[in-house]
Amino acid sequence: MNKVIALVSGILFGYGLALSGMLSPSKVVGFLDLTGNWDPSLAFVMGGGLMVTVIAFHFLLKRPHPLFGDKFYLPTRKDIDKRLVIGSALFGLGWAIGGLCPGPALSSLAYASPKIAVFCVAMVVGIFIGKKVFPASAS
Amino acid sequence: MENFTPYLSLAGGLIIGISATILLTGGRIAGISGILGGLVPPVVSDLGWRVLFVLGLIGGAVLFPISGGDISYININPYNWSDNEHYIAMIIGGLLVGLGTNIGAGCTSGHGICGLGRLSARSLVATITFMVVAVITVFIIRTFLGA
Numbered sequence: 259m260n261k262v263i264a265l266v267s268g269i270l271f272g273y274g275l276a277l278s279g280m281l282s283p284s285k286v287v288g289f290l291d292l293t294g295n296w297d298p299s300l301a302f303v304m305g306g307g308l309m310v311t312v313i314a315f316h317f318l319l320k321r322p323h324p325l326f327g328d329k330f331y332l333p334t335r336k337d338i339d340k341r342l343v344i345g346s347a348l349f350g351l352g353w354a355i356g357g358l359c360p361g362p363a364l365s366s367l368a369y370a371s372p373k374i375a376v377f378c379v380a381m382v383v384g385i386f387i388g389k390k391v392f393p394a395s396a397s
Numbered sequence: 398m399e400n401f402t403p404y405l406s407l408a409g410g411l412i413i414g415i416s417a418t419i420l421l422t423g424g425r426i427a428g429i430s431g432i433l434g435g436l437v438p439p440v441v442s443d444l445g446w447r448v449l450f451v452l453g454l455i456g457g458a459v460l461f462p463i464s465g466g467d468i469s470y471i472n473i474n475p476y477n478w479s480d481n482e483h484y485i486a487m488i489i490g491g492l493l494v495g496l497g498t499n500i501g502a503g504c505t506s507g508h509g510i511c512g513l514g515r516l517s518a519r520s521l522v523a524t525i526t527f528m529v530v531a532v533i534t535v536f537i538i539r540t541f542l543g544a
């Protein structure tokens with residue numbers, strides 16, 4: 259993996275998150291608060307992201323290998339299983355409680371808030387527990 | 398809807414999509430939980446690009462106000478919890494986000510932006526699931542626990 263690509267992609271991703279409003283848990287919760295004072299802004303973040311990826315991925319993935327790499331590292335599973343649904347549900351629960359998903363949580367470390375740091379440490383512990391206690395079968 | 402920011406959010410989303418596209422030119426999917434997951438023990442072998450991506454993620458947020466972006470909109474305490482309550486919420490929320498994205502193999506970026514971008518049925522199911530659960534959770538917190 260080309261390290262320059264990773265760094266440039268990371269910087270753009272963090273900048274995009276800050277510009278989009280995703281770094282504010284209050285804005286995220288405002289989007290999820292359908293029955294309250296609903297703020298639909300974040301639908302535009304996903305819409306904007308998908309406008310690019312749906313088209314660009316279609317052409318990039320037609321190639322036998324990436325433009326700047328030896329192979330594609332893509333998820334191989336196609337089945338809808340319990341892990342996918344239960345894991346996603348737990349994630350949705352935590353996302354609503356903290357107002358942060360993994361990208362914005364890490365990106366917000368830029369603004370040196372102790373509560374964000376606590377969230378990120380807890381998130382890493384959660385991943386560790388997932389790996390140790392609920393390892394995926396080798397399928 | 399006084400906080401509605403369709404143009405900024407659309408622009409941010411387009412940049413996120415471009416970022417994911419650039420990473421895919423190197424063969425990798427921009428799923429943040431997966432990229433971070435590889436750095437959590439037991440670690441995978443390809444640490445370098447993951448560390449650089451995460452550092453870039455933080456660096457992009459540093460660059461935003463420097464380039465004139467307004468970060469005064471950020472409010473990390475949406476339910477107006479007390480400090481103690483909020484710390485507990487951040488610990489519970491963080492644990493669930495880490496555990497859930499690890500078990501469910503992705504988050505808003507991996508499933509929501511990249512997986513849907515690949516027209517993956519698994520990612521569609523994951524995205525609908527976490528969206529619906531999050532909406533219900535906010536409703537319950539707003540109704541019974543918070544402001």
